[in-house]
Amino acid sequence: MRFTVLGSGTTLPDADRGPAGFLVQAEGRSILVDGGSGTLQRLKRAGVDARELDGGVYSHRHVDHTGDLVPLLFTLKVGIDRPRTRDYPIWGGQGFQGFLSALLGVYGQWIQGTAWSTVVTELPLDGPGEALLPGGVLLRTLPANHAAGALHLRFEHDGRSVTFSGDTGASPALAELAEATDLLVCECAYDGPEDYDGHLYAELIRDMVAQARPAQVWLTHMYPQVDPERALRVVREAGAPVIRARDGQSVEL
Numbered sequence: 001m002r003f004t005v006l007g008s009g010t011t012l013p014d015a016d017r018g019p020a021g022f023l024v025q026a027e028g029r030s031i032l033v034d035g036g037s038g039t040l041q042r043l044k045r046a047g048v049d050a051r052e053l054d055g056g057v058y059s060h061r062h063v064d065h066t067g068d069l070v071p072l073l074f075t076l077k078v079g080i081d082r083p084r085t086r087d088y089p090i091w092g093g094q095g096f097q098g099f100l101s102a103l104l105g106v107y108g109q110w111i112q113g114t115a116w117s118t119v120v121t122e123l124p125l126d127g128p129g130e131a132l133l134p135g136g137v138l139l140r141t142l143p144a145n146h147a148a149g150a151l152h153l154r155f156e157h158d159g160r161s162v163t164f165s166g167d168t169g170a171s172p173a174l175a176e177l178a179e180a181t182d183l184l185v186c187e188c189a190y191d192g193p194e195d196y197d198g199h200l201y202a203e204l205i206r207d208m209v210a211q212a213r214p215a216q217v218w219l220t221h222m223y224p225q226v227d228p229e230r231a232l233r234v235v236r237e238a239g240a241p242v243i244r245a246r247d248g249q250s251v252e253l
């Protein structure tokens with residue numbers, strides 16, 4: 001299973017980091033995971049034409065994670081020399097079908113295929129979820145401590161795993177889902193406690209990593225108030241190798 005970071009940033013403009021977007025590949029299949037603005041271009045840089053994606057998984061519906069969904073569906077619709085003839089499957093938390101229906105209410109046939117449909121599978125927000133993705137990848141989810149139908153996501157293939165926090169505040173469910181995972185991709189949006197507790201900061205991540213014992217940690221989604229060096233130093237106290245992920249970074253697990 002190959003995991004690639006398409007966007008390691010936030011919704012704030014950054015010359016080097018796009019909003020959240022990732023790619024999971026296994027057995028020749030490609031699954032988009034989240035996709036803020038600019039994801040389609042960074043996907044192409046990673047060698048994948050969006051028209052040939054095998055599906056998408058969304059951690060939640062905030063715009064920095066879903067901004068390129070409408071451009072993606074329009075791209076599938078236009079197709080040109082690669083007309084799509086198979087459905088486009090999407091997995092997201094409960095409420096995602098309503099979200100897509102609202103987008104269809106605005107864009108109508110511009111984002112609807114004639115030879116294919118967008119097929120949404122919703123995952124529970126009140127307990128564990130599971131789905132078999134293209135390429136034989138098993139998706140396991142637990143509800144996150146955030147908004148907009150947020151989930152933690154764990155992808156498993158051939159005995160290896162990558163776990164993505166999504167956006168979340170302190171969450172025992174994340175430590176549970178990330179148990180002994182090969183790679184934990186974890187948001188680190190804050191530098192410390194803030195009024196809105198729907199995001200993580202270094203001390204919370206350190207304590208969660210100490211409990212879950214992932215083989216390595218990639219930090220992402222840092223807002224400008226975060227001091228990356230301090231965050232890395234604190235999270236490393238848990239004993240696992242920790243880096244700040246960058247756009248285009250890729251690893252074979």
Ligand SMILES: [Zn+2]
Binds near residue numbers: 060062146147167
């Ligand atoms: Zn969010």
Ligand SMILES: [Zn+2]
Binds near residue numbers: 064
């Ligand atoms: Zn976010």
